[in-house]
Amino acid sequence: MHLKHVLLACVWLFCSLHAGSQPAEKKYTYVHPQMGTTFKITFYSRLDSISSQAIATEIFSKIDSLNLLFSDYLPESELNRLCNQAGNLNWINISSDLWNILDLSNYFTQASSGAFDVSLGAITRLWRKARAMKELPDSTLISNALRSTGHTCVQLNAKQQARIIQAGTRLDLGGIAQGYTADLCLKILRSKGIRRALIDAGGDIAIGDPPPYSSGWLIYFPSCSKDRADHLDSLRLSNCGITTSGATTRYLEVNNIKYSHIIDPRTGWALTENYLVTVQAPNATIADAWATAFNVLGPLGWESIQEEHPELNVWIIKGNY
Ligand code: AMP
Ligand code: MG
Numbered sequence: 001m002h003l004k005h006v007l008l009a010c011v012w013l014f015c016s017l018h019a020g021s022q023p024a025e026k027k028y029t030y031v032h033p034q035m036g037t038t039f040k041i042t043f044y045s046r047l048d049s050i051s052s053q054a055i056a057t058e059i060f061s062k063i064d065s066l067n068l069l070f071s072d073y074l075p076e077s078e079l080n081r082l083c084n085q086a087g088n089l090n091w092i093n094i095s096s097d098l099w100n101i102l103d104l105s106n107y108f109t110q111a112s113s114g115a116f117d118v119s120l121g122a123i124t125r126l127w128r129k130a131r132a133m134k135e136l137p138d139s140t141l142i143s144n145a146l147r148s149t150g151h152t153c154v155q156l157n158a159k160q161q162a163r164i165i166q167a168g169t170r171l172d173l174g175g176i177a178q179g180y181t182a183d184l185c186l187k188i189l190r191s192k193g194i195r196r197a198l199i200d201a202g203g204d205i206a207i208g209d210p211p212p213y214s215s216g217w218l219i220y221f222p223s224c225s226k227d228r229a230d231h232l233d234s235l236r237l238s239n240c241g242i243t244t245s246g247a248t249t250r251y252l253e254v255n256n257i258k259y260s261h262i263i264d265p266r267t268g269w270a271l272t273e274n275y276l277v278t279v280q281a282p283n284a285t286i287a288d289a290w291a292t293a294f295n296v297l298g299p300l301g302w303e304s305i306q307e308e309h310p311e312l313n314v315w316i317i318k319g320n321y
Pocket of ligand 2: 174176287288289290291
């Protein structure tokens with residue numbers, strides 16, 4: 001054998017041994033309570049458990065920092081500091097994440113003809129209190145609060161600034177913040193080369209590449225399926241977002257009527273015609289916002305705009321849940 005051939009054989013042997021020694025992809029799962037829910041992060045990686053834990057810790061601190069921007073509970077959140085300036089026409093510099101989520105919110109408000117509305121904060125506060133007291137809110141307070149809402153009240157400019165033109169307006173990002181945050185977590189994982197991942201922010205789910213040897217992540221969601229006792233359907237999904245929204249846990253029940261945590265922006269009253277809406281979309285932000293909006297719009301609302309939104313798959317069932 002020529003020396004050249006011997007050398008080539010050695011290189012080949014080294015390469016194949018090296019490839020064979022790559023560790024198998026391992027599944028890692030981490031949970032973190034935040035934003036009134038629990039974030040569950042699952043991904044596959046060849047990293048060891050210490051490096052994977054470090055990535056999870058980095059993602060969780062990003063979630064915590066987004067909560068400091070988006071929360072309407074924390075008096076000092078960036079969102080609340082902006083709302084404290086409502087009525088002041090000066091432009092205020094805001095973070096890129098707050099600007100982005102407000103810009104997206106304005107888009108969903110317009111696309112849903114006002115059904116999705118983050119300016120309902122003054123009203124969602126009244127309903128939160130009502131749920132805690134287990135009694136309906138005062139209707140005069142609701143009509144007064146309704147005056148401080150309106151989807152045109154959050155203005156943004158290209159200098160990453162915002163202003164709220166109407167005094168008294170409070171913002172509530174609860175209908176979109178979890179989906180937006182889940183998408184950002186997935187983005188961080190992808191930037192580190194981890195693509196087989198799923199982020200579940202309490203039902204707002206951002207999905208990356210499928211698990212190894214699989215066509216997608218198995219997702220169960222409520223449907224009208226008569227074949228199953230639990231009325232669940234399932235899909236294998238990858239590279240998209242999916243959300244289910246409805247009055248399953250957060251609602252007020254008075255005189256056998258269930259008042260949802262989702263508000264009809266036209267009246268300020270909590271929805272009583274309760275649906276379970278599942279939306280599959282290109283990402284979790286889109287799925288989250290539309291799932292809230294279709295609770296307000298109902299099946300007829302979805303039917304009327306369906307053709308404009310080929311990017312969405314929507315399942316709406318009337319809830320007796
Ligand atoms: P979700 O669980 O994603 O459907 O969001 C519901 C949350 O969004 C509520 O708890 C409120 O904080 C907020 N919200 C209520 N009604 C609306 C609405 N019509 N548009 C946008 N956000 C809303
Ligand atoms: Mg939502």
